[in-house]
Amino acid sequence: MDNVTFLVCILIIVGFWRLSRIGRRPKDCPLGPPTIPILGNIHLIPKHDVHLQFQKWAQEYGPVCSVMLGSKVLILLSSGNAIKDILDKRSSVSSDRMDLYMGQTLASGGLRVLMMIRRTLHRLLNINAACSFEPYQVLEAQQMMYDILTEPTRFTEHIRRYANSITTTTTFGYEIWNYLSTCTCSHRESKLKLVRYRVITCEDPYFQEFFKVFGEFVLIAQTGVALILDYLPLLRLLPSWVLPLKRRAKTHHEREKALYRYHWDKAKKIILSSKPNPSFSIGLVDEQRKYRFSDDFASYITGTLLEAGSDTTSNTLNGFICAMLLFPDVQRRAQEELDRVVGSSRSPSPKDQGQLQYVRGCVKESLRWMPTTILGAIPHALTQDEYYMGFRLPKGAGLLNNVYTIHGDAARYPNPRQFDPQRYKDDDQSFFDAATNPDVSKRDHFSFGAGRRICPGMHVAERSLFLAIAKLLWAFEFRCPVDDEGIELVPDPTKVTQGFVCGPVPFEAVITPRDTHRAAIIHREWNMAKERNLDSRTMQWKTFPGGIGTCT
Template sequence: MERFQILATVTATLIAYGLFRLLSIGKRPKDYPPGPPTLPLLGNIHQMPTRDAHLQFEKWAREYGDIYSLILGTKTLIVLSSDEAVKELLDRRSNNFSDRQEMYIGQTLCSDSLRLLMMGYGPRWRGIRKMVHHLLNNTVAPKYVPYQMLETKQMLNDLLGTPDDFLQHIRRYSNALTTSMVFGWRTPTYADAKIQQLFEGFSEFADINQTGTAALIDFFPILRRFPDWLLPTQKKAKELHRVERKLYLDHWLRAKKEIRDGTINHCFCVGMAEAQKKDEFSDTQAAYISGTLLEAGSDTTSSTLYAFVQAMLLYPEVQRYAQQHIDKVVGDRLPTMADQPNLPYVRMLMKETLRWCPTTILGAVPHAATNADTFKGYLIPKGAGVMNNVWAINMDPARSPDPRIFKPDRYKDDHLGLYDSASNPDGAKRDQFTFGAGRRICPGMHVAERSLLLGISRFLWTFEVRPALDAEGREIWPDQEKLTQGFVCMPEEFPARITPRSAEKATLVRREWEAADRDLLDPLTKQWVHSPL
């Protein structure tokens, strides 16, 4: 009897302890940063918005402060919503805040653990990052300007021909730039099935990773044992990876063959092929390194330029002032990169676009803490996700009064490039936070800055943007608050009237493109006849 009582007591104790541990899931420990009230097991999962998450994250920042926590099942997310917090943790303490939490759907199933964006911080990630930096740094970036000069000329000519398709022309421009710089060949038309697969695939990737099912699988690993027929999100993720892997591998193997044949133009893959010989990483890993650069360069640049067009439509006085400024500097020719030091207002326009409509609206993918740390007296536990709340920082009225008004003059005293601004030791003086922070900051910033400056200045030199008209002749004004959903966002699609500012400008644009097409490109393939670099 006594042994039975002891056994019963031990069993009851173990059950009570198990229930206690189970019910403690979802609770916020007292020494964590504050946050919204939690529920047992779920924590704050039930409060995570399915649309316009940036607005809820901004609201929580105003309520709980510049560092708050969300308890998501078995995981913790620390949200940083001030320049001070991002500078201190993600920049100054980057040795501890450069990791990633495990992302089962996004990294394991969708990417076979190969996607650099989601890869954990360690020797493998550092080696790849070092290679990418070496091939995209500020010394190398100017070498890609000939690609940017050509592709802007085609974009302008395409806009003259079919202006209603301006989103497609912007996307072709950004994709052709990226394929040229990464693989050595260009995308001459948006009708290319591979460019459409890229944009559609990345959109699907974002959709899959933002489903409630994906979150539950991430936060409750036991669900991963369920079969695919019970969790169709898992099946979709595996299929997406199969299709995406083939696309990226085809691109890489084509580049690799052209390297062997001696026919490739100067590009990122030439350097990566040398690195592959030295470090012996697989073709699949190489495909995902180059593919990640392709999706990042194509999607973010096009999304920013699309937001810029909307800003010019909604703020015509800014458009007119910018055009006067450009005309005064360049006169009756297209702007070039050499003009940019004399076009400070174009730089201001670019920075305000990145602030006003940040593509990585919630910092893309959260960092993670390698070890426990403290900030402002709060504990940041080991393994916690750490989010750069880009929207809340960019929209902070203390940093940017009237933040939803597009005002390039905010940057009239800011003469720094994007990277130099991000490196400023005073976080309050950083221009915007769209390109990330710390060791995870976008390695393509130097290239993206030139693509945006040249695209914006040439677009404004050539075109005027006005509201489209409905069937009754009334002007259609887009709502600047309606944004697409996903890791990378942009304004929801909107119509606009894009017309040349003069017949003379239109004639010059056509003449410039005809000369470039005739002298630089193969008449059949529309690829470079000779490498411009």
């Protein structure tokens, strides 16, 4: 055998040896399921209900276990202590993001921020900003109540409109009446199109396009091919004719970017040419001037907020209604508290929150019982080796906030599948206070993440959820429908939609007003809100109701 042949043989042997090492769990890593070469544990990841598999592994291998995804290590953090110790206390090294080739690089053109500029997001969505957005939430809640009263079978759509309209107005603001006063009549219609940010109806074309685009992104990002490309980088070299999902992802990105640029370009134009009212985009324009990032990047910051705010809020509210069908005693007890504190002459308002402890418990329990970020959204990643519980957590490893498993821990939440607002009877913390409490045993839930990447929109979300849940309980009775044989059609809370953001699979509910007096109040409050705040022709805001947006 000549030297060249010998060298080639050695290279082949070394290559096969190194290839066989891919997918193996390092000996000093946390325990986990048995691996196979190349794939590691990818073959064990189910297509549906991944959270149940992760819960099973956590129960078998401990609160900190590892899953091998090809060449990458994913650490499942399945206890409150692990979340606090690794994501909170070591946030300086545990706040990176895993490389998601299909979802981030191809389907989003590398622009999907997911808290890439977290300091800016936290500053622009702080508690004071949340208070200034309160008038938007109040008005949208009044329309939601009217819509459900008049079309109760479409409650899912009306809740989704509520959540999305709050998100679009808080993200982009509005400026219509004063802006139009400087326009000639011949240009009036084009100017109206420029500033429409309230989502008036579920048939709104931009509303429908948004959810189509986001739904397509979720489908692309959660496919088996996407998982393999994320964790076996060599396969990314394959051309699109071999992997058509790559072409589909790039096409999706162009459609998504067009939608997000449409909203951002118009918001920025208004901000630079007039005096707009409170919105996230006002601060973002200032940040863009300071750091000089592109309009594409800015549009994806606002687009990410639309995604996060719209689906999480609406899915949580749908989960709450599902719980009311299954736990009628909770519904009755909450209504008794509302009748005692609020009465029947008006519907609840943000100022009632401090006196409605049981209703606040319903809000917190909705986020625990059916968490929308069931796997903690996108995993964090370590920037250096760390050691915990005697194991090495390697640099680059993903860190997954195993929310469903933590929320189902009977030691932390006795009888976890019971919807029980009484868990929080002594908890007067806001979402933020609970999430940042040094004593992790006092944290209410883990739906908003942890560490430096904790959700910056939780202040806004808390107010949106409380207002909606308080008003729904005050106004309506929720019952299961019955079939032709008189058998109740009870929703199955274990069946959830798939993807980064989950919710209950579609279910039916019978929603009726508690009495005619409350129905009349819903009509009156919505009519007064329209007359006071909205342009009768466009149903968009005509002026900002100053003085309402103060913390209660």
